[in-house]
Amino acid sequence: MTRKEKINKLRKQGKTLSVIAKEFHISGERVRQILNSEYCSIHAISYVESCQYCEEEEKYGLFLKSANKEILEKEMVKLSKKDRTAIPSLHRKLLVKKIKKEWNISFSDLARKLHRDRTTISSYFYQ
Numbered sequence: 241m242t243r244k245e246k247i248n249k250l251r252k253q254g255k256t257l258s259v260i261a262k263e264f265h266i267s268g269e270r271v272r273q274i275l276n277s278e279y280c281s282i283h284a285i286s287y288v289e290s291c292q293y294c295e296e297e298e299k300y301g302l303f304l305k306s307a308n309k310e311i312l313e314k315e316m317v318k319l320s321k322k323d324r325t326a327i328p329s330l331h332r333k334l335l336v337k338k339i340k341k342e343w344n345i346s347f348s349d350l351a352r353k354l355h356r357d358r359t360t361i362s363s364y365f366y367q
């Protein structure tokens with residue numbers, strides 16, 4: 241049973257948020273968040289209102305759809321930096337997929353432009 245399922249069960253047994261909170265050594269507010277949370281199996285995270293990565297994927301996807309070659313070149317420079325945090329990494333994947341499909345460019349050339357190795361870039365594409 242996951243923590244969420246355990247908490248759900250206790251809640252159904254009529255236990256209050258603060259009683260549950262004490263049992264799990266978390267705050268009552270956290271218990272409430274867990275009860276209201278859902279799970280994104282794509283990004284393997286729990287979320288309350290919407291998965292921020294799914295949302296970002298949609299937003300950036302729309303941006304890329306309308307972007308011209310000049311804008312895409314600028315994005316490529318921006319995303320060639322060392323930043324490995326989640327959002328730039330997500331953008332990098334989406335950008336690679338788009339450019340590889342639309343431009344006649346090899347994985348090696350794309351890798352060079354993005355300062356990554358070829359294996360990383362091709363794994364973005366096939367993910």
Ligand SMILES: [Zn+2]
Nearest residue numbers: 280283291294
């Ligand atoms: Zn997601």
